[in-house]
Amino acid sequence: MSVSYWLGVDTGGTFTDFVLLGDGEPRIHKVLSTPSAPEQAILQGITELGLKDAMAAGQLVIVHGTTVATNAALEGKGARTVLITNQGLEDILRIGRQNRAELYNLTPTPPPSMLDTVNVEGSPARLDARGKEVIPLSDAGLTQLVEKVLAHQPQSVALCLLFSYLNPAHEQRIRQALEAAGLPVSASHAILPTRGEYERGMATWLNAWLAPKVADYLQRLQQATDPAPLAIMQSHGGTIASDQAAGLAVNLLLSGPAGGLAAARRLGEQLRQPRLMTFDMGGTSTDVALLDGDLRLTQQGHIGPYPVAVPMVDMHTIGAGGGSLAYVDDAGLLHVGPHSAGADPGPACYGRGGNQVTVTDANVVLGRLQPDFALGGSLTLDTAAARHAMKTLASQLGLGVEETAEGVLALANEHMTQALRVISIQKGFDPANFALLSFGGAGGLHVCALADNLGMRSALVPRRAGVLSAEGLVYAPRKREQLQALPDGAGDAALRERIGTLQHQGSAELIREGVGAEQIQHHVFVDMCYQGQSSVLQVPWQPAVAAREALFHDAHEVRFGHRLALPVQQVNIRVQSQATRTPPAQPPLPARTGEAIRHTRLPGVDQQVAIYHRDTLGPGQTIQGPALIAEAVGTTWLAPQWQASVDAQGHLLLTRPGA
Known part of the structure; x- marks a missing residue:
């Protein structure tokens, strides 16, 4: 069955974006998102693009960036979950790392958390720090544990035992017993096999908490688009087949934004401009990131109040987008965001009943968003409604309508400027040495102001910038990020054995997607730290230990400004397994000179x-x-x-x- 079309679909808070390749010039399309059932907007777009026959014939490849996992986490709408850990450690996730929002408050009130509603059961079995069994998991103990879990009537189970990343035997037995009882199980040795029971436990719980909702959505979408191949973007910038993605919800938390960074990397290679600062401004939020030759990944990400230690693109998100609401507080001060008008009712200028000012309304009032050009003229903008809403806000401030609109934009721009400073200046990068890459539906309206605020001399607005995230999905590689913690004192023979195991595992998963073995490339990295440190730096694999240590010393000096005369530890092995996609080439831009209309x-x-x-x-x-x-x-x-x-x-x- 030959593939004729490639469709990137990026679901946002306000719009769902489509980019279609394979029919000469790329075709683009937007429809309003349907948050309660995101697949409805996707099917609407496929129908409006005339792709139903190609989809039914399996000639359409769909690559999707989804916000289902992100929204469920932020809104607290996960599944009813039971957490299994070792006896005596039932409160480990609630205790956390003791990072305090109010450092000098001696009696802080803990913020509400979804963890407060999680039922926890303890397993009597125990391993030591080398993965050796100290207390065995008896058949009677396993049966009793399963009965306790079933009594809670959970929809999902998170399983995180001490040192399971070195020896998963206990987790595997418990998982098999619970799955035999009909429960979906997320086991920490499969989700994040590395040190740090809190971070590993949080990643496992998040996966279990979100997986049923994600699996239900992907199943509905797959059934509606079958037999067309369906791939999902992961948080680290590579895609995965939808049937494999269903059980890895924690890897989809930055699914949508990662598509834009995949496109940014490709654009930087084309333009020979590897140093880019990106900002993706959509309807409800703005995502900013920094590329210095390649995507920067982090294991210190967050989604709302929860740490997420699985690999994801290093990105900073703020609640400032085209739909961000402007309001005046009780002290008479103007604010913009973080609340948004969303897709329904949307900004006042959409004429769908919204009566509060948004950033989009400010651009309409100032004439920067012309009604005849909004979404190619398919979206009717109500300038009078935008001015009426702005007049109401202006009266609260004692200002004119245009002056108030300029104030709304200035505040929104300052929020985005501060976010860009977080990922550049605060990490030792001078924005003047980078180009500012703007995309997202609203980005082009703000790019010059942000560059001016940061002292940047150049910026890029790519073709089809409003749907760049959707276009990036199509070009993203099929990819797996494999990770394995190393036991203390592991020699090179043990490292090479684990590298081979991870490469085989990554290849097997990609081959299941239909990737040829000859297409798969592996890249190996080592996480290292000085003895006594808890944070690690990632360096490329080198055959000689001395060469790896030299790279680590250099990386530590670049990141922290110094190196230490301490022994170096090897903490984790990482293997990236990937296969590039080859969608149809795009035709060159024809020779012409456009005149002002x-x-x-x-x-x-x-x-x-x-x-x-x-x-x-x-x-x-x-x-x-x-x-x-x-x-x-x-x-x-x-x-x-x-x-x-x-x-x-x-x-x-x-x-x-x-x-």
Whole structure:
């Protein structure tokens, strides 16, 4: 069965984005998201793109970035879960790491947590720190444990025993017994086989808590799209077949945003611009990240209040998007976000009953979002409704309508600027040495202001920037991130044995997806630290121990500014197994020179503003600001003193001469 089309589908809080390859020029599409049943928006888009026949024939590959796991975690809507740990350690997840939000409060009130509702059972079996059995798991003890778990009538079970990453035998027996009783089980030796019972336990509990909801959604989507192949983006920037993804919900928490970074990496390679700071501004939030040649992964991520120690793209998210609500507090101060108007009713300008000001309304009031260009003209913008909502807000501030709109945008821009500082300046990177890559439906309207705030001299607005995350999904590799903790004092022979095991495991999973063995590439890394440290740094595998240690010393000095005269420990082995995708090539941009379709005056701008349609621009063309460059999925506001050049692929390269 040959594949004719490749479809990237990115579900956001406001819109669901589609990018279709395989039919000449890439086709793009947007529909309003349906949060209660996300598959409905996906099926609507597939129908409107005329792909039902190709899907029914299995000629359509669908790669999907989903927010189901993220939303369930943030909204506290996981499954009824029982946690099994060792006797005496039942409170380990509630105790946590003792990180306090109020350092000097001697009697802090613990914030409410979904962990407060989790039933915990303890297993009497025990392993020592080398994985050797100290207290065996008897048949009678196992039967009693299963009976206790079943009495809670759980929908899912999380299983996390001490040192199971060195010896999973006890977890495997308990898992088999519970699965025989009809319960889905997430076992820590399969979810995160590494040290740190708190982080390992949290990852396992999150997976168990979220997996039933994710599995139910993916099953509905797979049934609706069958027999079309369906792959899901994972948090580390690689995809996985939907049937394998259902049981790995914790790996999908950054599924959607990771697609944009996959596209950013590909774009950086094409433009020979490896140093990028990205900001993906959607309807409800903005995601920012930094690329220095490749995606930066972290195991210190968070989703809401919960630590997530599985590998994920290093990203910072704030509640500032096109749908972020503006309001005045009791002290008369203006705020923007983090609450959002969402897809329904949406901003006031959508004409769907919303009456509160959003960032999108501010752009409409200031003329930067023209009604005839919103979503290619398919979305009718109600300028009068936006102005009416802004007038109500302005009256509370004692300001004019346009002045209030400018204040809303200034606050939203400052929120995003602060987020970009977190992932750059606070980590030792100078933003001036990077280019700012803007994407997402609302990003182009703010890119110049953010670059100015950060002292950056260049920026990029890629072609189809409003759906770049969806496009990145199609090009993302099929990938597995395998991890295994090492016992103390493990020699090179033991390391090589574990590397071989992880490579075989990664290959087997990819082959199950239909990947040829000859297509699979493996990349090996070692997590290392100084003796006595708890945090690790990742270095590429080298055959010689001395070479690995030298790389670690260098990495430690770069990250922390010094190196120590202490022994170095090898903590974990990591293997990345991946196979690249080869979707159809995109045709080059034809030679042409687009003219401004009209000129207009905008509030707060002293000059005439030229308005261009991006689809008419040709390679090599240069546009001077102020200008609006509109396309079907977004508008770029080219501020005064900025200029934009169109490259051979149609990307906008923004510079500020003399900056």
